[in-house]
Amino acid sequence: MLRIKKVLNSSVVLATDEHSQEFILLGKGIGYGKKAGTVIGDSDFNQVFVTSPNPSVEQLLTTVASTSPQLIELTQTIVNRAAEQLQTKLSDSLYVALLDHLKLRWNVMPKESKLPIEFIGKLKRITAMNLRLAMLQ
Structure with a gap:
């Protein structure tokens, strides 16, 4: 089960699982009107990035947060x-x-x-x- 940690924009959220592993989830409208703590269903997203201390992931977070x-x-x-x-x-x-x-x-x-x-x-x-x-x- 994934829960929203932070809404980056209406199509991208940062989520965590029950083991506190972070994921970047992309899906049309996935973040629209959502708040931290909201449960995300498997059908709500169509692309997943697993976060890690990786420059590529950090760059993605930075880029996505400021992109339409x-x-x-x-x-x-x-x-x-x-x-x-x-x-x-x-x-x-x-x-x-x-x-x-x-x-x-x-x-x-x-x-x-x-x-x-x-x-x-x-x-x-x-x-x-x-x-x-x-x-x-």
Whole structure:
């Protein structure tokens, strides 16, 4: 049984189990209207990161806490589709790197603009190139 320790945003929570092990749980609306102590069901999340004294996990916590739920969901979709197409499990570090990249690109776009076609095309090229490079390592 997992309980919310901290709501990071509407799509991400920090949770603990009965052994005080911490987990980062991602799921659409998982944190919306929730408070610390709320029990989380298995169907409430679709991605889990186990916390550890690991720079990748610390970077994920920092990045996720200040990222919009829409970008988190976009990142999940991209990584999940890539894993399906490549028929392999992808490293959690890819998730962190892609989320960080999307957040950086999103923040430099003018706030009043919609997602430009050039951004979508560039994102597809960069993502495909990064996935090919990641597979070589």
